[in-house]
Amino acid sequence: MVWKRTISAKALEKAKHASVKVEDKVVFIANVGGKLYAMDAVCPHARCILGELDEQRLTVKCPCHHALFELTTGKMLEPPYVAPDTPKEKLGLRTYNIRDNNGWIEVDVE
Numbered sequence: 253m254v255w256k257r258t259i260s261a262k263a264l265e266k267a268k269h270a271s272v273k274v275e276d277k278v279v280f281i282a283n284v285g286g287k288l289y290a291m292d293a294v295c296p297h298a299r300c301i302l303g304e305l306d307e308q309r310l311t312v313k314c315p316c317h318h319a320l321f322e323l324t325t326g327k328m329l330e331p332p333y334v335a336p337d338t339p340k341e342k343l344g345l346r347t348y349n350i351r352d353n354n355g356w357i358e359v360d361v362e
């Protein structure tokens with residue numbers, strides 16, 4: 253495991269979610285009701301940064317062409333509304349282990 257510090261736990265609790273740079277990646281991190289989630293933040297369709305979190309469904313929508321991803325698995329649930337030809341099974345996102353370490357949110361990038 254290679255844990256990397258991102259933002260403070262208080263900042264994430266207040267913001268609910270954020271896209272943070274972790275080494276050479278951009279990772280979408282979220283705090284939903286005290287549970288932490290992390291997955292790639294760069295949409296595999298046209299590389300937009302994800303941003304619209306649905307806390308009830310635990311999904312994240314890409315703001316560019318509305319592809320929808322499952323926060324817990326990174327699986328694409330709905331394809332983008334433009335050029336949706338690539339099977340959505342091939343467009344999922346990687347998820348990461350995430351933890352609160354003494355008030356700092358850390359992501360395992362190994």
Ligand code: FES
Pocket residue numbers: 295296297298299300314315316317318319331332333
């Ligand atoms: S860039 Fe995300 S759906 Fe197109």
